[in-house]
Amino acid sequence: MLPRGKILSEVLAETVAAYPHNDAYVDPDSRETWQSLARKVDLTAAALWKLGVRKGDHVAVMLGNSVQWLQTFFACARIGAVTVPVNTRFKTEELAFCLKQAQAKAIVLTEQFLGIDFTALLSDVEPALAGTLPGDNLPRLAMALMFDSQAVPAGATDFDRVIADVTDNDVNACYAQCGRVDPDDILLIQYTSGTTSFPKGVMLTHDNMLSDAYAVSLRMGITSDDRYFSIRPFFHVAGSTLSVLVSLTTGCCLLTLPKFDVAQALSLLEQEKCTLTSGNDTIFLMLLGHPDFDPSKLHLRGGWAAAGPEVMQKIHDQMQVPNLCNAYGLSEASPNVVMSSWDDPLQLRTEGWALPHDGVQVRVVDQNTGEISPMGEPGEIQVKGWSVMRGYYNMPDVTAKTFTDDGWLKTGDLGKMNQEGRLKMVGRLKDMFRVGGENVAPTEVEGFILMHEAIELAQVVGVPDDRLGEVPAAFVILKKGRRCTSDELIAWCKPRISNFKVPRYVRFVDSFDEIGMTGSSKVQKNKLRAYAINALGLKESGK
Known part of the structure; x- marks a missing residue:
């Protein structure tokens, strides 16, 4: 049975007591034991308390992967405040929307991150940062707390200095006064990646996220001796739950980087003797395709991936990771719904057949009839149980539409169920397109293209066609030193997949960064489609 009904501070105390001197967190600038990390959390919580942060307050966090992100998140949890992670890729309009919609009372940020001037960005959103907060644009934002700042604006506070001035009496006062935090209290408001529209704030509780982390750690077979490298950004649930809280609930060491630099990642995996890692297909293919990649230098035994069969097989065979x-x-859903077990047969793991966690129910529903789909037939994945969110913050109508009348979360994803109750995700309903009446899942076509020896990455979208409605367009990145033409790739596909799935257009690109990537290293299909229509000189149907 899963350990349920705990709060983050309780789990942190247990982990610190069990493994005080073990490595807890490592990045290029930091190395913390559980004991030293806990001390930073104590000081940060006391600093927030002194500044007036209280239970239920919303604290936005605009930081990259860092020990500062961890200590702020854990400190907010200690008080009972709600962390609102800010996507570090947000531009002015997205940041303004997030801070206003979340009704943030405070924001914790750094002056610069990866060349982005966060101070200037926040000033564009709320000009009162130059004088006194709150301002007219964000009337609820009373505090801007800055780490690593050389020039703190008049309306902001030097958070490093406030933390440095905290005394043990302040820490004790925070402990004594901050009051009761319950497992069902909101721990975090996760703004979705926003691949199709402005993001929505997913409300997740302590129990949601900690229970999910516990469940995932059991499937991965993690022990406190593991060293878990995750490049997933902490502002995403794959970072907060599946990286940070997986480490917290098991006592294993979490290792990360502020951004995904492939050479740096491979070096860290080797030097720190990492045993676990995680990522999506893009991340793993970039690791495998780098000139520095050498499986003999790695120590990986497992981890997890959100990837198709072709990529899963490559990770096993070429990266030599046996228990992924x-x-x-x-x-x-906090976020993990199903995960294969580290000791499941390889074929089940590569093909993506996985069981739900204990206490989480999954069903597959026919989109046309609303009835349960027959075994092996695709339908919408729907979820019910302890991992499901409390709803979208301040969006009751949108929340209501996301659930069925009998309380199931409608995921918008397409899946199949087998007779053992294992689920396989097939694709995203919103990404599906129809070619002459036939449904096409981009992930399926991408999987076939990745079997070509010259291809490193592939992304497929449906683009307008006068005769068929839509046809596939593929955007691909070649492996270094490899050659392939559009005609050659199309000819290679024709005998291998159904004719309606064969890309009508193939374009080679160097990167997807300029086209549009989410913070979780996913290509934004809506932006890619718009880019494709423009690049190919097409017009939307009916225009």
Whole structure:
């Protein structure tokens, strides 16, 4: 049975007591034991308390992967405040929307991150940062707390200095006064990646996220001796739940980087003797395709991936990771819904057949009839149980539409169920397109293209066609030193997949960064489709 009904501070105390001197967190600038990390949390919580942060307050966190992100998240949890992670890729309009919609009372940020001037970005959103907060644009934002700042604006506070001035009496006062925090209290409001529209704030509780982390750690077979490298950004649930809280609930060491630099990642995996890692297909293919990749230098035994069969097989065969788990989930479910076990047969893990966690129910529903789909037939994945969100913050109508009348979360994802109750995610309903009346899942076509020896990455979207409605367009990145033409790739596909799935258009690109990537290293299909229509000189149907 899963350990349920705990709060983050309780789990942190247990982990610190069990493994005080073990490594807890490592990045290029930091190395913390559980004891030293806990001390930073104590000081940060006391600093927030002194500044007036209280239970239920919303604290936005605009930081990259760092010990500062961890200590702020854990400190908010200690008080009972709600962390609102801010996507570090947000531009002005997205940041303004997030801070206003979340009704943030405070924001914790750094002056610069990866060349982005966060101070200037926040000033564009709320000009009162130059004088006194709150301002007219964000009337609820009373505090801007800055780490690593050389020039703190008049309306902001030097958070490093406030933390440095905290005394043990302040820590004790925070402990004594901050009051009771319950497992069903909101721990975090996760703004979804926003691949199709402005993001929605998913409300997740202590119990949601900690229970999901516990469940995932059991499937992965983690022990306190593991060293878990995760490049997933902490502002995403694959970072907060499946990286940070998996480490917290098991006592294993979490290792990360502020951004995904492939050479740096491979170096860290080797030097720190990492035993576990995680990622999606893009991340693993970039690791495998790098000139520095050498499986003999790695120590990986497992971890998890959200990837198709071709990529899963490559990770096993070429990266030589024997016990990798396949995972499916979404922010609204904390996020993991199903994960294969590290000791499942390889074929089940590569093909993506995985069981739900104990206490989580999954069903597959026919979109046309609303009835349960027959075994092996695709339908919408729907979820019920302890991992499901409390709803979208301040969006009751949208929340209501996301659930069925009998309380199941509608994921918008397409899946199949087998007779053992294992689920396989097939694709995203919103990404599906129809070619002459036939449904096409981009992930399926991408999987076939990745079997070509010259291809490193592939992304497929449906683009307008006068005769068929839509046809596939593939955007691909070649492996270094490899050559392939559009005609050659199309000819290679024709005998291998159904004619309606063969890309009509193939374009080679160097990167998807400029086209549009989410913070979780997913290509934004809506932006890619718009890019494709423009690049190919097409017009939307009916225009």
